[in-house]
Amino acid sequence: xxxxxxxxxxxxxxxxxxxxxxxxxxxxxxxxxxxxxxxxxxxxxxxxxxxxxxxxxxxxxxxxxxxxxxxxxxxxxxxxxxxxxxxxxxxxxxxxxxxxxxxxxxxxxxxx
Numbered sequence: 502x503x504x505x506x507x508x509x510x511x512x513x514x515x516x517x518x519x520x521x522x523x524x525x526x527x528x529x530x531x532x533x534x535x536x537x538x539x540x541x542x543x544x545x546x547x548x549x550x551x552x553x554x555x556x557x558x559x560x561x562x563x564x565x566x567x568x569x570x571x572x573x574x575x576x577x578x579x580x581x582x583x584x585x586x587x588x589x590x591x592x593x594x595x596x597x598x599x600x601x602x603x604x605x606x607x608x609x610x611x612x613x
Contacts, residue, residue, distance in 0.1 A: 513612050517612070522554075522610075523603070523606065523607065524553075525553070525554050526603070527603060528552045528555060530603065530606075531557060532550060532552065532557045534591065534595040534599055535587050535591040535595065536580075537580050537581070537591075538590055540580065540584070540585075540587075541579040541583060545561045546559060546561045546567060549561050568585060568586060568587070571585050
C-alpha cells in the first residue's frame with residue numbers, strides 16, 4: 502500500500518505570504534539586480550536606500566525626478582545601463598534570476 506502524505510497548502514501559503522524575512526530578502530535581491538540600471542554620478546541615488554520588506558526606498562531628494570524623467574541623459578561610465586524607470590527596464594533581464602533566487606531562499610526555509 503502506498504504512503505500518502507497530504508500537506509496543508511493553505512498553511513504553507515500563509516507562512517510565505519507577507520513573510521517579512523522573505524520580503525526583506527526580495528527587496529535586497531531586487532536592489533542588487535537593478536543597481537547597474539540606476540544612474541550613478543556621486544553614488545547617493547544608488548547607495549542612500551532604505552530596505553523594507555517588499556520595498557526599496559531611494560532616499561535621495563531627487564530620486565523621483567530621476568526615476569520618472571525620460572528626457573535626462575545619464576552618464577554611462579560607472580553604470581553603462583543607467584536609465585530612468587530602472588525597475589521596468591531591468592525587469593526583462595533580471596526577472597528569471599530574481600524568481601530563481603527567491604525560490605532558493607524559500608526552499609531553504611522551514612515552513613513546517
